[in-house]
Amino acid sequence: MGKQILLEHINVPGIHTFDVYRKTGGYASVEKALKTMTPDQVTEEVKESGLRGRGGAGFPAGLKWSFLDRKSDKPRYLVCNADESEPGTFKDRYLMEKIPHLLIEGMITSSYALGARTAYIYIRGEYMYIVRILEKAIEEARAAGFLGNNILGTDYSLELYVHPGAGAYICGEETALLESLEGKRGNPRLKPPFPAIAGLYACPTVVNNVETIASVVSIINISADKYNDVGIGKSTGTKLISASGHINKPGVYEIELGLPVEEFIYSDEYCGGIWKGRTLKAVVAGGSSVPILPASLILKTAKGEPRLMTYESLADGGFVSGTMLGSGGFIVMDETACIVRNLWTYTRFYHHESCGQCSPCREGTGWMEKVLHRIEHGHGHAEDIDLLVDIAKKIEGNTICPLGDAAAWPVASAIRHFRDEFEYHVKYPEKVKNPRHFEIEPMQSSYTLAGTVNA
Amino acid sequence: MAEIKFSDETLALVHRIVKRYPEGKQKSALLPVLHLAQAEFDGWLDVPVMDYVASLLNIKPIEVYEVASFYSMYNLSPVGKCLIEVCQTGPCWLRGSDDIVGHLEKRLGIKNGETTSDGMFTLKTVECLGSCGTAPMLQCGAEYYEDLTPEKIDSLLEKLKTSGERSTYMKSRV
Ligand SMILES: Cc1cc2nc3c(=O)[nH]c(=O)nc-3n(C[C@H](O)[C@H](O)[C@H](O)COP(=O)(O)O)c2cc1C
Ligand code: SF4
Ligand code: FES
DSSP: OOOSSSSSTEEEETSSSHHHHHHHHTHHHHHHHHHHOOOHHHHHHHHHHTOBTTTTOOOOOHHHHTTSOOOOOSEEEEEEEEEOOOOOHHHHHHHHHHHHHHHHHHHHHHHHHHHOOOOEEEGGGGGGHHOOOOOOOOHHHHHHHSSSSSGOOOOOOOEEEEEEOOGGGGGSSSSHHHHHHHHHHHOOOOOOSSSSEEEEGGGGGEEHHHHHHHHHHHHHHHHHHHHSSSTTTTEEEEEEEEEESBBSSSSEEEEETBBBHHHHHHOOOTTTTBBGGGOOEEEEESSSSSOOEEEHHHOOOOTTBBBBBBBBHHHTTTTHHHOOOOOOOOOOEEETTHHHHHHHHHHHHHHHHHHOSSSHHHHHHHHHHHHHHHTTTTOOTHHHHHHOOOOOOHHTTTTTTTTHHHHHHHHHHHHHHHHHHHHHHOOOHHHHTTHHHHHHHOOOOHHHHHHOOEE | OOOOOHHHHHHHHHHHHHSSOOOTGGGHHHHHHHHHHHHHHHHSOHHHHHHHHHHHTTOOHHHHHHHHHSTSOOOSSOSSOOOOEEEOOOOHHHHHHHHHHHHHHHTTTTTTTTTOOTOOOHHHHSOOOSSSOOOOOOEEETTOOOOHHHHHHHHHHHHHHHHOOOTTTTOOOO
């Protein structure tokens, strides 16, 4: 069993209750922080730990905290991003459902560090049953004196609330999330100003992912030094990976950063190999937004080194031959999967979720979806493939928020690594009209086999 | 049409929700209150219902309409008693969500997006619900139904039909 930090006690019966959670050492970080550390010391510890944001972008958490405007006389807020809507990602749900007090504890310790007296957990509306779980946990924590006025007899007070969204992926983008929390449409804001200066109600605000905040608990408990020992290089600590697709054991796994990708896919401790005795074709390693990689490039870098589950190793080779750790949504495809159809579902998703503020994103996602739809359904033209590349290029970098990039990258990378599959669709329209085409008659992609990169 | 008014219990809850936000920021309560409204008024947000929410929160009706039309969980037209939302995004598709939609269409005798003539079921495909590890899946009300098979769907439909209750996201509400 690899190193377990977040999920160490996940299998203890009743761990979702305050009493059991407390017996396993729960809320120790709150006691330690409030009674023996200043808020700045807590922030410094998180900085030292090297913890990087677990929501997708991997921005150093302590650094973000240090940007918070502490001189302003406005109230400061901590907002937890529990919107979790990136296709392939379901780790926050698992954590909140199974061990809700870990998030509550992290929220209290983190809020103390930031000097926030009110904090919100913004959770996607579809997770309404978890709202109930979290609210119950908050009530228990309050009854035990860990929330409310004068926590543990100190002069620190905190109110924590759960706020449900209502179905909008874009509300995971931090400024859209803040708009939504203010009761508006989830339209991302222009930055700057960044939330650290003007966030919720134009007050200094930190937005962090569920897993980031939960990780703060062990950093304070075991110290930044010890946390630093886990993982490799700048990828410190553990990461929750949501594994889905054509594997024997889909689910949420906590891995020590640095685990070889090959071990993650094939070891019985994790994904347990490809289902139905089939072979691996491709992986989307960090949620639907990150570039797809063929089997050859996900297992080894272009230089032939084993690919590791770290921010750096997954990104090795840039977008030519690498990808990103992203949110840790690890989507696996076997030899029968159609790359075009899979991509079409992603593009349909981004089109559906575009907030519509920027023309390149609003129009571009719709256009790409239409083109992909016709290629997949046997009505594509040879020029369509380059047209897709062109549209993706024109979206990338030309929008208010990164959703535009997130829609463009999957398209660009699928064509980069699997162009022959797109060509096949155009060439054999009759064959691809059956949605199960590659299941019936597998197509060996030359790029998959040779591992060549068609940059 | 009957007077549009929350039950006393819901009204008390609305007041508690408003208190979560600073003085003057009661508009922040809009999303949670719209969820309550949809649950209490037949599963969708008719214009008079949205106007009522606007008056409760002391904001303009347009502020409610523009929000209600942005988020996919709010229904702006009537839906069947049980809204069946099947995830169809990549990870679910890889594990057979097409078959699930097909099976539901056959069993219910309707196409995606339609409502059965008895008003019991509406079938809708949706995007990733954060359940990709237990795909294929569907959501009905607050419940997730995971690792679906045709047999599981048949018994679910039977169960929903027998109960005859309206499904709501707020079933396990505060
Ligand atoms: C379109 C879009 C969707 C996002 N969705 C999420 C999400 O669901 N959860 C999340 O934590 N971060 C999401 N993010 C990233 C947030 O903007 C933000 O970077 C993150 O919440 C910061 O937390 P972290 O530093 O702890 O990761 C999204 C970003 C974009 C552009
Ligand atoms: S990039 Fe897309 S989602 Fe982001 S602000 Fe522009 S239109 Fe909205
Ligand atoms: S793709 Fe269906 S739940 Fe994620």
